[in-house]
Structures are given as structure tokens and as C-alpha cells.
Amino acid sequence: MEISSKENTCFFSNNPILPVDRSSFKSESSASKEKQSCCGGIKIFLGALSFVYFAKALSGSYLKSTITQIERRFDIPSSLVGVIDGSFEIGNLLIIILVSYFGAKLHRPRIIGAGCLIMSAGTFLIAMPQFFMGRYRYERFPSTVNSTVNISPCLQDKNQTPLSALDKSQAKINAGCEKEAGSSMWIYVLLGNLLRGLGETPIQPLGITYIDDYAIEENAALYIGCVQTAAIIGPIFGFLLGSLCAKLYVDIGFIDMDSITITQKDVQWVGAWWLGYLIAGAISVLAAIPFWFLPKHLPKPESRKDSSTSSEQSKFIIEDNRDQHKSYQQQAKIAEMAKGKSLQFLSWLLNFFPSLKILFGNPIYILYLCASIIQFNSLIGMVTYKPKYIEQQYGQTSSKTNFVIGLINIPAVAFGIFSGGLVMKKFRIGVLGAAKLSLGSSFFGYLLLLSLFAMGCENSEVAGLTVSYHGTKQLSDYEQALFSECNSGCSCSKNDWDPICGENGVTYISACLAGCQAANGSGKNTVFFNCSCVGNFESPQSSSAVVGPCQKGNECPKMFLYFLVISVITSYTLSVGGTPGYILLLRCIKPHLKSFALGIYTLAIRVLAGIPAPVYFGVAIDTTCLKWGSKRCGGRGACRLYDSSALRYVYLGLTLVLGTVSIFFSLAVLWVLRKRSSPPDETLSANGERGTCGTKSRKDNFVNSDCLIQSTYWPEKETRL
Numbered sequence: 032m033e034i035s036s037k038e039n040t041c042f043f044s045n046n047p048i049l050p051v052d053r054s055s056f057k058s059e060s061s062a063s064k065e066k067q068s069c070c071g072g073i074k075i076f077l078g079a080l081s082f083v084y085f086a087k088a089l090s091g092s093y094l095k096s097t098i099t100q101i102e103r104r105f106d107i108p109s110s111l112v113g114v115i116d117g118s119f120e121i122g123n124l125l126i127i128i129l130v131s132y133f134g135a136k137l138h139r140p141r142i143i144g145a146g147c148l149i150m151s152a153g154t155f156l157i158a159m160p161q162f163f164m165g166r167y168r169y170e171r172f173p174s175t176v177n178s179t180v181n182i183s184p185c186l187q188d189k190n191q192t193p194l195s196a197l198d199k200s201q202a203k204i205n206a207g208c209e210k211e212a213g214s215s216m217w218i219y220v221l222l223g224n225l226l227r228g229l230g231e232t233p234i235q236p237l238g239i240t241y242i243d244d245y246a247i248e249e250n251a252a253l254y255i256g257c258v259q260t261a262a263i264i265g266p267i268f269g270f271l272l273g274s275l276c277a278k279l280y281v282d283i284g285f286i287d288m289d290s291i292t293i294t295q296k297d298v299q300w301v302g303a304w305w306l307g308y309l310i311a312g313a314i315s316v317l318a319a320i321p322f323w324f325l326p327k328h329l330p331k332p333e334s335r336k337d338s339s340t341s342s343e344q345s346k347f348i349i350e351d352n353r354d355q356h357k358s359y360q361q362q363a364k365i366a367e368m369a370k371g372k373s374l375q376f377l378s379w380l381l382n383f384f385p386s387l388k389i390l391f392g393n394p395i396y397i398l399y400l401c402a403s404i405i406q407f408n409s410l411i412g413m414v415t416y417k418p419k420y421i422e423q424q425y426g427q428t429s430s431k432t433n434f435v436i437g438l439i440n441i442p443a444v445a446f447g448i449f450s451g452g453l454v455m456k457k458f459r460i461g462v463l464g465a466a467k468l469s470l471g472s473s474f475f476g477y478l479l480l481l482s483l484f485a486m487g488c489e490n491s492e493v494a495g496l497t498v499s500y501h502g503t504k505q506l507s508d509y510e511q512a513l514f515s516e517c518n519s520g521c522s523c524s525k526n527d528w529d530p531i532c533g534e535n536g537v538t539y540i541s542a543c544l545a546g547c548q549a550a551n552g553s554g555k556n557t558v559f560f561n562c563s564c565v566g567n568f569e570s571p572q573s574s575s576a577v578v579g580p581c582q583k584g585n586e587c588p589k590m591f592l593y594f595l596v597i598s599v600i601t602s603y604t605l606s607v608g609g610t611p612g613y614i615l616l617l618r619c620i621k622p623h624l625k626s627f628a629l630g631i632y633t634l635a636i637r638v639l640a641g642i643p644a645p646v647y648f649g650v651a652i653d654t655t656c657l658k659w660g661s662k663r664c665g666g667r668g669a670c671r672l673y674d675s676s677a678l679r680y681v682y683l684g685l686t687l688v689l690g691t692v693s694i695f696f697s698l699a700v701l702w703v704l705r706k707r708s709s710p711p712d713e714t715l716s717a718n719g720e721r722g723t724c725g726t727k728s729r730k731d732n733f734v735n736s737d738c739l740i741q742s743t744y745w746p747e748k749e750t751r752l
Contacts, residue, residue: 088265
């Protein structure tokens with residue numbers, strides 16, 4: 032007992048009871064509360080930002096789905112539609128520098144909220160012309176419209192038509208001309224899209240930097256990945272919304288739908304394009320609400336309070352060279368001198384040009400930038416006019432086209448981007464491997480695109496345009512060939528477009544040019560009889576026709592199915608190279624120039640690809656038009672019929688040529704990388720020195736998962752793809 036008591040005494044004497052420090056418990060509890068509040072605040076911001084990315088991606092993709100609807104509604108050529116599409120990039124460029132530089136010093140959540148409201152205002156403005164320009168009028172001969180006046184399609188004698196009917200018709204046209212002469216309503220669509228670009232500007236730079244500033248370092252990349260996932264989902268719903276609205280007639284709710292004599296397959300059909308913009312604008316308003324209640328600053332996590340840079344950045348900065356150290360000292364001296372706002376701006380200006388010189392002195396960056404600009408020209412032009420190509424080449428409706436793109440192509444792109452990151456993580460691919468993977472995906476993607484040349488449909492047989500009235504292929508000037516002996520006795524206009532389908536399977540531009548002498552029924556059920564040109568073509572007994580163009584050949588549905596399969600595989604293959612290419616861009620730039628380099632990269636893509644590509648693609652597509660529509664007051668309207676073969680060669684050929692040129696620049700990038708590469712245990716740095724971009728072991732050369740998640744963020748991915 033004594034021993035045990037002594038041992039206990041010794042034990043307690045050697046281990047004295049320390050006083051309880053209640054302040055430590057308080058600090059721990061306050062720290063846990065701070066951590067909870069920090070995590071709660073950043074997660075609320077994450078949810079709000081994800082919804083904003085979904086909203087802007089939805090409205091952007093919906094605009095792509097309504098390209099053909101806008102073209103027909105406003106009677107404008109494809110080149111002008113390309114200008115409207117590029118106005119978004121122009122609006123974005125007007126304030127991107129100001130927002131990126133000054134936005135971080137202000138209340139970032141509220142600036143994002145204001146941007147959402149501006150974006151919604153622009154979306155609403157796009158839809159406004161529908162409510163001011165009157166009802167949509169398509170070209171139809173009076174006999175196909177519900178009317179008490181029976182007019183023969185072939186006006187052999189103008190006295191055949193009652194004078195009162197002609198006077199009323201002419202007066203109605205003149206009234207319409209007076210209304211249209213003082214307004215070009217498509218300008219409002221352009222201004223609305225420009226306003227959308229202005230509003231979207233702060234979302235990208237301020238939202239991502241806010242997450243990076245206040246999220247726990249190991250969670251930042253995961254959060255950014257969540258935001259990008261929402262951005263990928265947006266286009267799916269955007270194209271599906273476009274499919275739904277394209278089924279509805281443009282003036283639904285304003286007119287009697289039984290009076291409509293055209294169907295969805297008619298090239299004059301215009302869906303309720305404006306309805307989707309109202310829905311997208313309302314979603315943008317809802318997305319803006321949470322940001323007005325979020326704080327300017329969130330409490331920083333404990334792991335970030337002691338250092339202003341992340342561990343990865345500090346690692347790169349320690350390994351930097353002496354020239355960079357000298358430049359930092361010079362910047363520090365200038366910063367000490369810059370005590371006023373004007374001197375701070377001067378300091379920024381003095382550092383701008385040396386940084387630009389260093390950046391443009393990096394051959395890998397310049398070559399990759401050139402490759403990206405040319406490739407984005409190819410992709411933007413292809414995606415912008417893909418709905419038009421499918422409609423004109425395969426005779427599909429706008430609704431089905433948008434449904435297919437939204438439900439098949441967009442998921443393939445998302446899966447391709449994810450696969451690229453997964454491959455890099457699985458096989459621990461470094462910078463040189465990333466360049467090879469990016470080059471390989473581009474090469475095989477454009478190689479697959481080459482096979483689409485063989486998957487086209489023949490031109491529809493249209494008398495006077497693609498075939499003559501005697502059934503031979505048309506070779507002469509189409510305007511002169513529209514008239515033939517069979518319709519010489521009729522007073523027809525070559526500018527009309529009111530197609531009918533003869534029993535012989537040939538489409539005629541109008542019942543008058545088909546030489547039809549009588550009509551029975553009204554609206555969609557109108558049947559024309561005694562059509563001299565129809566009877567003159569192969570079968571004299573068949574001389575009747577019905578409203579609407581004839582269907583394309585029997586092989587066309589099969590070709591469309593092949594096109595879809597190859598298109599999905601091509602989209603996936605090209606998207607696999609997105610993540611490796613972005614990793615290549617990040618890993619071969621000096622750490623302190625990364626933000627600046629990405630800004631220049633985004634600016635170059637927008638200016639040299641986003642703006643011009645839709646315009647010159649549209650100009651090239653316009654050259655394949657066989658029959659232009661006519662505006663009510665004179666002048667050329669939208670194209671009614673394209674040469675299928677010429678359209679296929681121009682659309683796919685231009686895409687393939689640009690893609691091939693970008694591959695040559697990618698080969699140059701790979702050649703420079705190989706030339707500057709060192710032994711296998713080292714990788715390339717941005718300035719050509721060893722050991723900066725990589726480390727000496729293969730394990731350290733592995734691109735971590737955080738970088739892979741963040742790498743999916745490349746400019747305007749959600750609308751380009």
C-alpha cells in the first residue's frame with residue numbers, strides 16, 4: 032500500500048495538473064463556428080454561381096438554336112445573322128478589362144447580380160420585335176388561303192381576278208411597306224445580344240476568383256468543377272427549349288391556327304422563337320436575386336490566413352529564375368512610389384508592356400495561341416450553322432434538329448472533356464504527353480469530319496432550279512429557266528416562293544409556274560388540277576399537285592442517321608483534347624503571368640474567332656443559295672433553297688481547312704516541346720530552362736486532379752461546343 036501510494040504520489044508529482052484554459056476552448060469553438068459560417072457562405076455562393084452559369088449557357092445555346100428562325104422572321108441573309116451572333120462577343124469585350132481590373136476591388140457578388148439583370152434585360156430585348164412588327168406573313172397564293180374569292184393559279188388574263196380583290200391586296204401590301212420601311216427590327220436583336228454580352232462579363236472573372244479566395248484550398252478545384260458542370264448542362268436545356276419552341280407557330284396565341292397553310296417542313300415556317308427568350312430572361316432574373324444578399328467578403332479559411340498564395344504557386348515562385356526576382360524588386364520599388372491612384376495606374380501600365388513582351392517571347396504560347404484561334408474559328412462556324420446545315424441538307428425540321436443537337440451532341444462533348452482529364456490522371460501524362468493527346472484528338476476528329484462529305488443528300492428536284500421542266504439537270508441561269516413553254520401563257524412572277532408538289536415527285540416554285548388552271552379546297556388541303564407543267568413532265572396523265580414541297584430522296588433519312596453517328600463520335604474526339612490543351616497552356620507559362628496569359632488568350636479567341644467566324648461562314652453559305660425570297664417592299668430576303676452539294680462542300684470544306692491549318696500549328700508546338708525537352712526525368716519550362724514546369728520524378732510530373740478539374744474551364748466552352 033505504501034509503495035502504491037508513493038507511486039501515485041510520484042505519478043501526480045511528475046504530472047502536475049495543469050489549469051484549464053477556457054479561452055482555448057472558446058477560441059476552438061469560435062474557430063469551428065467561423066469554419067461553419069465560411070463553408071456555409073461559400074456553398075451558398077457556389078449554388079448561386081452554378082445557377083448563373085446554367086442560365087447564361089441556356090440563353091447562349093438557345094440563340095444558336097434560333098439562328099434559322101431569326102433569319103426567316105426578319106428576312107435577312109446568313110451573313111447578317113452572323114453579325115448578330117458575334118455581337119455578344121463585342122459586348123463582352125467592351126468592358127472586360129474594366130470589370131476584371133476594378134471588379135475585384137468592389138462588391139463582387141452585387142456586380143455579378145447587376146450583370147445578371149443586364150443579361151436578362153438584353154434577353155427580353157431580343158424578344159421585343161415580335162410584339163411591335165405585326166404578324167408574320169409568308170408567301171401564299173390567294174387560292175390556298177381561306178377566301179371567298181376563287182382565283183385561278185395561272186392568271187392567263189388579269190381581268191380574271193375581280194378588281195376589288197386586287198385593289199384590296201395591293202392596298203394591304205402598300206400599308207405593310209409603309210410600316211416596314213422605317214424599321215429594321217433585327218437591330219433590336221443585335222442590341223439585345225450586345226447587352227447580353229455586357230451582362231455576362233463579370234460572371235466569369237469575379238465568380239471564379241471569389242471562390243478561389245474564400246474556399247478551402249483543396250476544395251477550390253472541386254467547386255470550380257461543379258460550376259463548369261452546370262455550364263455543360265445549360266446548353267442541353269437550351270437546345271431542348273429551342274426544339275419545343277420551334278414546334279409552335281410564331282404567332283401562336285394571336286391568330287387562328289387553322290388558317291395556317293404551311294407546315295414545319297416548309298422553309299417559310301417560323302417557330303415561336305421569342306417565347307424561349309422570355310423564359311431565358313426570367314431565369315436570368317431569378318439567378319440575380321441571391322447575389323444581392325451575399326457579403327462583400329467571407330471569412331477566409333484558417334489554412335489561407337497565413338499566406339497570400341497557395342502552396343503550388345509558392346513552389347513555382349521559389350523555383351523562378353534571377354530575372355524574375357529582379358523584375359519583382361523593380362515592381363516593389365514602383366509600388367512603393369505609387370501612393371496615389373494615378374501612380375498606381377502608371378505602375379500597372381509600366382508592368383504591362385514588359386509582361387506582354389515576355390509572354391509573346393514564349394514560342395510555345397504563341398504557337399498554341401495561333402492553333403487555338405484557328406481551331407475555334409473552325410468550331411464556332413461549324414456550331415453556329417449546324418442547325419441550318421441539317422435542315423437544308425437532310426430536310427429536317429428545326430424542332431428535330433435542335434432536339435438532336437441538345438440530346439446527343441452536347442452530352443458527347445461533355446463526356447469527351449471528362450475523358451480527356453481522366454486519361455491524363457490515369458496515365459500520369461506530363462506536358463509533352465498533353466501536347467500529343469491534344470494533337471491526336473484534333474487529327475482524328477477532323478479525319479472523321481472528312482467522311483461527312485460522302486454522307487450528303489442530293490438536291491431536291493425543283494423545276495427550273497435543280498432540274499429543267501423536261502427532267503434534265505439544270506445548267507443554265509435559273510432565273511431564265513423558271514419559265515418554260517408549259518407556263519408561257521401564265522402571268523407569273525419569278526420572285527414568288529409558294530412551292531407545290533406535283534404527282535411526278537417534282538417541286539414547283541408556285542402553282543402559277545406549274546401551269547395549274549384550277550384549285551379545289553383551302554388552306555393545307557388545297558389541291559391543284561390541270562397543271563400543264565406537271566403533265567408535261569414524264570407522265571401526261573398526272574397533272575395535279577398539292578401544297579408544300581416534295582420530300583427528299585429515299586436515301587436521305589439513312590444518310591441523316593449516318594451523319595448523326597459520325598457527328599457524335601467527332602464531337603467526342605475533338606473534345607478529348609480540350610483538357611490536355613489547357614494543361615499545356617497553364618504548365619508552360621511563368622506562374623506570375625498565368626492570369627495575364629489567360630486574359631490575352633481569352634481576348635484573342637473572342638476578337639479573332641468569336642466575332643469574325645459566324646460572319647464569313649455566313650457569307651460563304653450565302654453563295655450556295657439557289658432561290659432568294661423577296662421582301663414585301665422589294666429587295667432580297669432570306670434564302671429559300673440552297674444547292675445541297677455546294678452547301679456541303681462549303682460548310683464542311685471551310686471547317687476542315689481551318690482545322691487542318693490548326694493541326695500544323697499544333698505540330699509546331701510539339702516540335703518545339705521536343706526540341707526543348709530534356710532527359711525523360713525532366714519536363715519543359717516556360718522559358719526553356721529545365722525543371723521549372725516539371726520535376727525530376729515521374730510522380731511529380733503527374734498532373735493532379737485539382738488541375739484537371741480546373742482545366743475544364745476554357746473560354747465560352749458552353750456556347751462554342
